[in-house]
Amino acid sequence: MQDAAKFTDTVAQTAGNILEALKAAGGDASSWDLKLKLHLSSSALYLALGWLAAQGKIALYPKELNFRVVITDNNQA
Numbered sequence: 001m002q003d004a005a006k007f008t009d010t011v012a013q014t015a016g017n018i019l020e021a022l023k024a025a026g027g028d029a030s031s032w033d034l035k036l037k038l039h040l041s042s043s044a045l046y047l048a049l050g051w052l053a054a055q056g057k058i059a060l061y062p063k064e065l066n067f068r069v070v071i072t073d074n075n076q077a
Helices: 002-024 031-038 042-054
Strands: 028-030 058-063 066-071
Touching (some): 002 058
Antiparallel strands (some): 028 066
């Protein structure tokens, strides 16, 4: 059970890093840019994006083979 807690903590930490990167980028970035900037595996990236989307902190829009990731208005501050 301890490993599951560590994994959840890692996803939450990655989600926090993504939010900070989005804020620094003006609230909008591609999933590819976030992956490269934060040196994330695809799995880690999409788990964290799903976490943020489920919490309503970001919106995802299909963009070619990737996604446009936009921070929601209530998370701009």
